[in-house]
Amino acid sequence: MSRRLVLLLKFVINFNNCIQTGFENIQNPYSKDVFRKLTHCHTATQGMHRLRCSDNNCLHEQYQYHNCGNRHCPNCGGMRREQWIDDKRSELLPTSYFHVVFTVPHELNALTMGNRKQMYDLLFEASAYTLLTLAKDAKWLGATPGIIPCCILGDKT
Template identity: 40%
Template sequence: MMSLHLSDVLTRFLPDYQQHYAMNWQQQAACKHILQCRTLALGQQLWQCDNCQQQQVVYCSCRDRHCPRCQGQRTRDWIEAQAANLLQVKYFHLVFTLPHELNVISQYAPEKLYKSLFSAVWQTLSKFALQHRKSTGELGMTAVLHTWGQTLTQHIHLHCLIPGGMLSKAERWQVIDKGYLFPVKALSTVFRAKMLQQLRDEKLSIPDKDALLTTPWTVFSKACLCKPQTVLRYLGRYTRKGVLHESRLQRISAEGVSFSYRDYRDDNKRKAMTLSGPEFIRRYLSHVLPKGFMRIRHYGLLANRCRKRKLTIIRQQEAQRKPKDEATATERETPCWRCSHCQVGSLHLASVIAHRPEGNPDG
């Protein structure tokens, strides 16, 4: 069975979608990149086997963060870079979810809404860290914004990975031994207050304010991660995960687009859903982020400005040495793959061929 791609959906249904919906320039750019990805429009690379000398042509990718075909290598590269920042402690995984009443703000002020979410979550965790009964100090946090649910609807939430320890003002590392970071019900109450205050500071209109003040907000604590390899897998899964993995696409027909999803309310069962082509595209494009918006952010002792120094202090106190491959930076090798022709040699990049539009002379 031929694999399906998001570009197939756009090729078939985007003209119809454009007749019914307006697109901002970020959405237009994302569609253009996805349609051009791994086609002649972006040029091609020539790879050659070092054994049989067989040559293969590979089309270049668009590298757009909204393109599902461009996340694999970027995920591996990012995980490799993050390995140097891991601490030999357990990690807490918390998920802060916005009530769906606030989804409407993402339609006219997405950057302010998402920025407020990051700030409110970090302020909430910092408040608890400074008021901890046994020890106080600074936490570290890697936060990742997701705006989608399994059926591509708006489900705005923040995944937070937090090392199990605090760095005191005297820069003494204090490990958190208990099985949870902070009580989630208490976190939920403070998170609600911080988020609503952030929205007021941004001068955003808050819909259904009375309901938001009386309804419990969701803060979910997942199981602790105890091994560095597990933490890396989680980082890859949650940081570079796109809106829709193309393996979930099942069928594209006149009726629309069929795709699989997991129903978390029904014992995590895998089900299928069919949407009209324009509706599928509308849902997908609703998750296109503002240009330049950072959906992965580091806070506290993991913040970019102080991470290297503070991690060094922590590792010294833990009497742990860095692995040899972390001690010095090494130049990345060009990736290579096994030759599909002889199954013995490896493919190596021979040249990059830029695409020249038809009608343009060479030279």
């Protein structure tokens, strides 16, 4: 079984458990809000609007439920995400790129979730310092790299 499929199955199982327990096991308020929005996407909870045929003689009506608009939702955020990726691809220069990942140890997750701005500021500052210092050294690169910081949250285990 592929790693992606395993991650997807874990997500579905966790999501199902959250629905059954009413999200009471989720400690992080942001995560709790995301799960609620995903479960209510395209339901009456989100509200709806009524569509009526423009022909005055026709009585056909159709109700359309509103979406959640959350970026994590495959329905709502998928199109924006794909558009963002296409926009970023158009900005790439015709040169080689190296993808470097700096991670936070799992033991610091609770501290990080409670102090996101400070912890990610520290992570980006330390990462940039490390990359710039090593890249300037002729032994490694002998140049100044361009750095695009990006933060992706989530459990990748």
